[in-house]
Structures are given as structure tokens and as C-alpha cells.
Amino acid sequence: MSDADSGGSSSSNSNIERGGDSDEAVAAGRDGRGLRESAEADPESFWARQAEEGLEWFEPFDAVLEWDRPFARWFVGGTTNACYNAVDRHQHERADKPAIIWEAEDGNQRRTISYGDLFVDVQRFANVLKSLGVRSGDRVTICLPMVPELAVAMLACARIGAVHTVIFSGFSAASIRERVSDSGSQVVITADGGYRRGRVIELKKTIDEALSGLGSVRHVVVLQRTRHEIAMSGPRDKFWDDLVGAAPDACPAVPLESSHPLFILYTSGTTGKPKGVLHGTGGYLTHVHSTFGWAFGAGDNDVYFCTADIGWVTGHSYVVYGPLMHGITSVMYEGAPDHPGPSRMWQLIRDHAVTIFYTTPTLLRMLMRFDGPGEGRGRHGGPSGLDTLRLLGTVGEPINPEVWRWYHERVGRGRCPVIDTWWQTETGGMLISPLPAIEDTIPKPGSAARPVPGVEIDVLDDEGNPIPVGTKGQLVVRKPWPGMLMTLWGDDARYKEAYWKRYPGLYHPGDYARIDEDGYVWLLGRADDVLKVAGHRIGTAELEGCVVSHDAVAESAVCGVPDEVRGQSIVVFAVPRSGVPEAGHDRLASEIVKKIRSEVGSIATPGAVYVVPRLPKTRSGKIMRRLLKSLAVGGEVGDTSTLEDADVIGEIRRLLLSQKP
Ligand code: WTA
Numbered sequence: 001m002s003d004a005d006s007g008g009s010s011s012s013n014s015n016i017e018r019g020g021d022s023d024e025a026v027a028a029g030r031d032g033r034g035l036r037e038s039a040e041a042d043p044e045s046f047w048a049r050q051a052e053e054g055l056e057w058f059e060p061f062d063a064v065l066e067w068d069r070p071f072a073r074w075f076v077g078g079t080t081n082a083c084y085n086a087v088d089r090h091q092h093e094r095a096d097k098p099a100i101i102w103e104a105e106d107g108n109q110r111r112t113i114s115y116g117d118l119f120v121d122v123q124r125f126a127n128v129l130k131s132l133g134v135r136s137g138d139r140v141t142i143c144l145p146m147v148p149e150l151a152v153a154m155l156a157c158a159r160i161g162a163v164h165t166v167i168f169s170g171f172s173a174a175s176i177r178e179r180v181s182d183s184g185s186q187v188v189i190t191a192d193g194g195y196r197r198g199r200v201i202e203l204k205k206t207i208d209e210a211l212s213g214l215g216s217v218r219h220v221v222v223l224q225r226t227r228h229e230i231a232m233s234g235p236r237d238k239f240w241d242d243l244v245g246a247a248p249d250a251c252p253a254v255p256l257e258s259s260h261p262l263f264i265l266y267t268s269g270t271t272g273k274p275k276g277v278l279h280g281t282g283g284y285l286t287h288v289h290s291t292f293g294w295a296f297g298a299g300d301n302d303v304y305f306c307t308a309d310i311g312w313v314t315g316h317s318y319v320v321y322g323p324l325m326h327g328i329t330s331v332m333y334e335g336a337p338d339h340p341g342p343s344r345m346w347q348l349i350r351d352h353a354v355t356i357f358y359t360t361p362t363l364l365r366m367l368m369r370f371d372g373p374g375e376g377r378g379r380h381g382g383p384s385g386l387d388t389l390r391l392l393g394t395v396g397e398p399i400n401p402e403v404w405r406w407y408h409e410r411v412g413r414g415r416c417p418v419i420d421t422w423w424q425t426e427t428g429g430m431l432i433s434p435l436p437a438i439e440d441t442i443p444k445p446g447s448a449a450r451p452v453p454g455v456e457i458d459v460l461d462d463e464g465n466p467i468p469v470g471t472k473g474q475l476v477v478r479k480p481w482p483g484m485l486m487t488l489w490g491d492d493a494r495y496k497e498a499y500w501k502r503y504p505g506l507y508h509p510g511d512y513a514r515i516d517e518d519g520y521v522w523l524l525g526r527a528d529d530v531l532k533v534a535g536h537r538i539g540t541a542e543l544e545g546c547v548v549s550h551d552a553v554a555e556s557a558v559c560g561v562p563d564e565v566r567g568q569s570i571v572v573f574a575v576p577r578s579g580v581p582e583a584g585h586d587r588l589a590s591e592i593v594k595k596i597r598s599e600v601g602s603i604a605t606p607g608a609v610y611v612v613p614r615l616p617k618t619r620s621g622k623i624m625r626r627l628l629k630s631l632a633v634g635g636e637v638g639d640t641s642t643l644e645d646a647d648v649i650g651e652i653r654r655l656l657l658s659q660k661p
């Protein structure tokens with residue numbers, strides 16, 4: 001990256017016009033221009049080459065893409081295995097190289113797991129799964145804290161063709177239950193507990209509650225992490241160590257057809273029910289392998305640290321599969337990013353000589369607050385001594401230009417490219433991002449730059465027409481890409497409806513965007529009723545469903561309002577049933593908070609709950625969330641002509657003013 005910070009100017013420059021590659025980049029073998037040209041000329045051959053060069057195949061594929069719109073099958077007929085590509089392929093050259101360097105939250109415990117160790121662990125655990133009756137195609141739910149066994153369990157599933165479905169360990173029992181039941185998992189892998197801010201999180205207890213009465217689950221494997229006392233139930237529950245101790249050493253990786261399902265990952269959509277995003281094997285791995293390489297590069301001396309929990313897609317693609325396929329060393333951290341203090345991340349980077357750091361805007365905004373101005377910066381928790389870093393990335397939410405600049409100047413000392421990577425659970429891997437390993441990109445803070453080679457995007461108006469340069473519209477992807485989801489688990493109809501109906505034939509991610517005159521993409525937030533709170537995707541419908549299931553609530557509407565650190569904060573409006581006295585409204589509000597925390601999870605804790613007499617609606621009875629959002633931030637409500645009864649606005653505004661601290 002030649003210029004430290006072009007300050008977001010949109011003036012055109014020669015680098016961009018030439019396709020983003022400087023002559024030095026090409027000379028250095030970073031031939032982004034060549035990649036882009038071949039991708040444009042023939043995308044299928046381009047992806048075929050990525051698949052052939054990036055992955056190990058047992059049998060070569062016969063066809064690159066079978067596109068039975070909107071169902072894509074990539075690398076048809078080829079057989080491969082995700083675990084083989086992440087682990088076995090490194091055994092000759094990298095058996096002693098650290099694959100995962102894990103650090104416990106308290107910092108007292110560190111483990112280095114080499115590629116050789118991983119090879120031993122995944123085979124044993126794959127044999128454990130087999131001994132529990134797990135067969136190819138069976139779903140296995142994994143709900144573990146951030147410990148290396150989480151990666152081992154996923155890879156062991158992949159090794160024998162089982163479909164892993166990882167659930168973030170911070171979810172509530174009800175959310176876990178819904179996901180276990182939807183996926184039809186008969187085996188659940190969990191731990192006694194985990195650590196968060198020094199406290200023990202009672203994971204096994206939550207799992208017991210989640211599985212209570214769910215007869216379909218035959219086995220629960222319990223890793224002992226905290227070793228606090230837990231209830232073990234009958235023949236169903238078994239300890240990880242006991243099973244592994246009794247398992248044979250060798251378990252070959254099974255050749256699987258490229259479209260064999262690798263995992264289901266549940267994510268929020270615009271209805272109450274979470275979507276089980278299903279990814280295949282060969283296409284997904286090719287996409288993740290290529291994008292990891294283009295974005296981060298993969299030198300043998302790199303130490304890579306991605307702060308995502310493996311419970312989210314970033315953890316799947318860029319903590320587990322991406323870095324391991326490239327044979328690099330990855331740092332994995334167990335606990336809260338600011339525990340015991342705000343310099344925790346910087347300490348991890350220093351102690352492990354991290355070269356590549358990939359995190360979220362929310363975490364950066366949080367850490368930025370501890371970086372005081374002027375002399376002595378860094379002393380009180382700000383970044384310092386981060387000389388090993390060479391590349392910085394973010395994902396999950398739009399990054400504000402001020403935060404981008406702070407990241408670039410204070411964390412990267414102006415020396416490291418900052419890449420803002422746009423993608424989704426559904427896309428499997430990055431679709432829009434600067435790619436410093438293959439080309440120079442003049443940075444524009446706040447823009448994710450251009451789509452990756454082989455991916456064609458556009459921004460359209462509501463009717464599907466192309467819009468003028470620089471205008472806000474809906475982002476679409478024009479052609480299938482290898483990391484694309486295969487479907488939603490057990491629900492092809494919802495898959496079609498959610499992503500392919502709005503603009504027939506085009507993939508519709510549900511984000512607003514604009515493309516500027518240099519072809520840079522600016523992501524402008526969700527265009528639907530999905531919120532991004534601290535980078536987590538939360539559906540308003542799911543929350544509303546939870547709120548109205550409270551006996552005293554008649555109706556509810558949930559919206560997101562801007563939040564300085566978490567990007568968005570959740571605001572709940574609830575209409576009480578008749579007969580609930582006004583004196584009981586405060587209590588109702590706190591019960592709603594409790595209910596959301598216990599039924600959805602603490603990540604969805606609302607920033608505010610307002611108990612209101614009624615909600616603004618159109619004449620056809622649709623709740624006008626846009627108005628509620630404006631009211632919640634104290635702004636003007638704009639056009640209210642479609643409102644059924646305009647008095648409601650004044651009513652709610654008065655109520656909000658009286659409740660504001
Ligand atoms: C948002 C996370 C702006 C976007 C990998 C998308 C972003 C949703 C960015 C997917 C970014 C992700 N800039 N917005 N760089 N990256 N998003 O499935 O709204 O948890 O649709 O995947 O996050 O969230 P998900």
C-alpha cells in the first residue's frame with residue numbers, strides 16, 4: 001500500500017485505473033491484475049484453477065459448476081475432504097509447526113498445538129465420533145467455549161463426513177434447543193463450563209436445560225475445561241478424555257463428493273426462526289482458501305490472530321479452515337477481549353509476535369476509548385509495542401473512517417494495510433475486500449474497496465435497475481461463487497425466498513451499498529429487519545417473538561439505533577395487555593430484558609425497553625418501525641401520511657421523554 005491514508009478522497013488515481021496493481025506488485029509476484037483478467041475472461045476456468053491449485057483432491061472434478069438456479073454445485077464429481085486439506089496435507093513439511101497457539105483467559109495457561117498434534121487429535125476424536133454411531137451426513141452439534149478442542153471436533157466431523165453445526169456458547173438454552181432440534185443432531189459436544197471475565201460460565205447446565213425432553217440426542221460429550229462440579233446424566237453423557245483415551249489412533253479422511261455438506265451455521269433472518277445456512281465442501285474450501293491467500297498472504301513466518309469466536313462464520317472460515325489450509329500459525333484466545341484490562345489484545349499481539357490481526361469494528365471502537373490523547377498514549381491500555389504487525393483487517397460491520405484511521409495510525413503505526421472485508425455467513429468467505437497479498441489498493445477509510453476476483457456485484461434500485469454512480473441502493477451478486485451457501489437446512493423454499501426472490505436470478509444479501517467512481521464499494525448497513533449489534537446478527541422478528549410471548553405483552557416492535565461502540569443498540573417497544581396497570585410498566589420492562597437474555601442470549605440484551613400504549617401503524621396494519629427508530633433517537637419522524645392515526649406519535653414521544661434518564 002503506497003499511501004498511508006488518502007483521507008477518503010474520491011479523486012481517481014492511476015493505481016485504481018490500472019486495476020489496482022502497481023508494477024512493483026506484479027514484480028513481486030502479486031499478480032492481482034492477472035487474476036482479475038483471467039477471472040473476468042472466464043470465471044469458471046478461473047475458479048477451477050483456484051480449486052485445483054488450492055486444494056488436494058482425491059478424484060478430480062468433471063464439471064466446474066452445475067447451476068440449477070438458485071442451487072449451485074461446484075466442482076461436481078471431485079472428491080476431497082476439509083480435514084485432509086487443513087491437517088493431513090501439512091504432515092510432511094509442517095508436522096512440528098504450531099497450528100494453534102492457545103491462551104487461556106487468565107493468561108496462566110498456554111498450549112501450542114502443532115500440525116502433527118492436530119493430526120493425532122483429529123483422528124482420535126473422529127474415532128470417538130464413529131464409536132458413538134456418527135456416520136457420514138449425520139449432524140453433530142458443537143457448543144464449546146474458545147478452546148482448541150472446538151477446532152478438533154469440527155475437523156473430526158469433517159474427516160468422516162459428518163456435518164458440524166457449531167452453536168456460539170453464549171446462546172441461551174432455548175436458542176440451543178431450537179438449533180439442535182432443527183438440525184436433527186443426535187450427538188452434542190460441549191464442556192463443563194468456560195471462563196468469561198474470570199467467572200465460570202455454566203455451559204453444561206445450559207446444555208442440560210436445552211436438551212431436557214429432547215429424546216433425539218443420544219450422546220453428549222463433555223470436555224472438562226473448568227472442572228467444576230456438574231451433573232452427568234446416565235448413559236447419555238460421557239467425558240471427552242475418557243472417550244479419547246479409549247479411541248484407536250488412526251482414522252483416514254474419507255473422500256467426499258465436493259457438494260457433500262460440511263456444516264450448518266444458524267444465523268438470524270427476518271422471521272423468528274433462525275436460518276440454518278448450509279455450506280458444502282469443495283466450493284466453500286476453495287473460496288476460503290483463495291480469499292485467505294489473497295487478503296492475508298500466508299508466509300511461513302506469519303502469526304495470525306483473528307479475534308472471532310468460532311461460533312460465528314468468521315471463526316469457521318478464518319480461524320479454522322482458512323489459516324489451517326494455508327498451514328500457518330494461528331493464535332486462539334479463550335476469553336473476553338478486555339479482560340483483565342483493555343490492553344489484553346495488545347499483550348497477546350506482543351507476546352505471540354502476531355503479524356496479522358483480524359477483528360471487528362466494535363472491538364476497535366471499544367479499545368480506542370482507552371487510547372488517551374497526546375504524550376503517554378498507550379500507557380493506560382492503548383496500543384503500544386506492536387512492531388511485529390504487518391497487516392490489519394476488520395469484518396462484520398461498517399467501519400467508521402475515524403476508527404479506520406485510528407486502527408491504521410495507532411495500531412499499525414501507519415505501516416500496515418488495513419483491510420475492511422465484507423461478507424456474510426451465507427457467502428462463506430470474503431466477497432468485497434482489499435487484497436494486499438496480490439495487489440496494492442489505495443485505501444479509502446470506510447470502503448471495503450472492490451469485489452474479489454471472480455465475484456461480480458452490482459447496486460440496484462428497488463425496481464432492479466442499475467443506478468447512477470455514487471447512489472445508495474441494494475447490493476446484489478450477479479453470478480454464483482464457490483463459497484455460496486447451498487441452501488437453508490431443510491428449507492429450500494425459504495432459501496429461494498430469502499435470497500433470490502427480490503431480484504430474480506440475482507443473489508440479494510440484504511445490504512445497502514453504493515459504488516463510487518473508482519469502483520469502490522461503500523457498505524451502508526442492512527436493508528432489512530436484521531440488526532448488527534457488536535457485530536452479531538440479530539433478527540428483530542426473533543426478538544419480537546420473544547417479547548410477545550410474555551403473558552403481559554400484547555404487541556411489540558424492535559428496532560436498532562446507532563451506538564457509538566456496538567454499532568447498533570436494541571430498542572424494544574412493548575404494548576401491554578389491557579389490565580396491566582401503569583404502575584407495573586417498569587417491572588414489565590425489566591422482565592422483558594430478563595426474558596430476552598434467557599431466551600435469546602445476553603448478546604441480545606436491549607439498550608432500552610419502552611412500554612407504550614400502542615404502536616404506529618399504517619392503515620393496512622403494518623407497524624412503522626422507521627418511525628419508532630426516529631422516535632427512539634429523538635429525531636424527526638418525517639412523512640407520517642400513511643399512518644393510521646397520527647396522534648400515536650405525540651403519545652410515544654411524550655412517554656419517551658418522561659422515561660429518558
Ligand atoms: C455486515 C459476518 C459493512 C453486513 C462475516 C452483512 C459488514 C452482515 C461488513 C453479515 C463490512 C459484514 N462492512 N458491513 N466489512 N462485513 N457486514 O452473517 O450487513 O454475521 O450482511 O457475517 O454483516 O453478517 P454475518
